[in-house]
Amino acid sequence: NAGVTQTPKFQVLKTGQSMTLQCAQDMNHNSMYWYRQDPGMGLRLIYYSASEGTTDKGEVPNGYNVSRLNKREFSLRLESAAPSQTSVYFCASMERYSNQPQHFGDGTRLSIL
Amino acid sequence: AQSVTQPDIHITVSEGASLELRCNYSYGATPYLFWYVQSPGQGLQLLLKYFSGDTLVQGIKGFEAEFKRSQSSFNLRKPSVHWSDAAEYFCAVGASGGYQKVTFGTGTKLQVIP
Numbered sequence: 001n002a003g004v005t006q007t008p009k010f011q012v013l014k015t016g017q018s019m020t021l022q023c024a025q026d027m028n029h030n031s032m033y034w035y036r037q038d039p040g041m042g043l044r045l046i047y048y049s050a051s052e053g054t055t056d057k058g059e060v061p062n063g064y065n066v067s068r069l070n071k072r073e074f075s076l077r078l079e080s081a082a083p084s085q086t087s088v089y090f091c092a093s094m095e096r097y098s099n100q101p102q103h104f105g106d107g108t109r110l111s112i113l
Numbered sequence: 114a115q116s117v118t119q120p121d122i123h124i125t126v127s128e129g130a131s132l133e134l135r136c137n138y139s140y141g142a143t144p145y146l147f148w149y150v151q152s153p154g155q156g157l158q159l160l161l162k163y164f165s166g167d168t169l170v171q172g173i174k175g176f177e178a179e180f181k182r183s184q185s186s187f188n189l190r191k192p193s194v195h196w197s198d199a200a201e202y203f204c205a206v207g208a209s210g211g212y213q214k215v216t217f218g219t220g221t222k223l224q225v226i227p
Contacts, residue, residue: 040219043217045215090156104158106155
């Protein structure tokens with residue numbers, strides 16, 4: 001019953017540092033997503049991967065890169081962290097062309113000093 | 114482009130009272146609609162979803178929502194609120210087909226008082 005697993009759960013970075021957020025799903029879903037959640041703004045899509053081998057920008061992609069490593073894993077990289085990227089990051093997955101909802105991980109709480 | 118509006122940022126209700134959280138959406142065709150709940154420090158949990166058929170949808174934890182096409186609304190209701198319902202609630206709209214882009218509202222925080 002793992003579903004969507006995100007690592008790490010918490011991280012503190014200094015401005016300019018880089019890091020990669022990991023996401024893995026065990027539901028054999030085709031589509032995977034990265035969102036950020038900020039107070040009063042709901043969830044905003046950063047990048048998504050409709051299927052293995054493809055990635056596309058969402059609403060707020062600047063400052064981020066992604067890699068769809070295989071069908072299970074979708075990572076989010078911050079090359080040079082900025083305080084504006086302090087947020088809670090959620091990964092989600094979904095079966096493409098289905099009427100099923102997205103499944104979410106528990107989030108990564110990232111603070112950039 | 115699809116969008117979701119949750120007009121109430123914060124709602125306070127007494128335990129045992131009824132609850133209605135408002136959600137209005139904008140989408141050109143028949144939308145996929147969702148309500149999620151998020152407890153503090155947790156991820157999002159799906160409460161219910163609407164794709165087609167009966168416009169009154171039953172979900173988990175005693176919640177229900179009604180799809181009203183004429184009003185572009187998908188309001189969430191519960192007849193009697195429990196203290197454990199205190200959380201943040203998100204309405205979302207999805208486009209059919211393709212990778213199914215989902216757009217979230219800004220959320221409504223529910224406070225339950227004794």
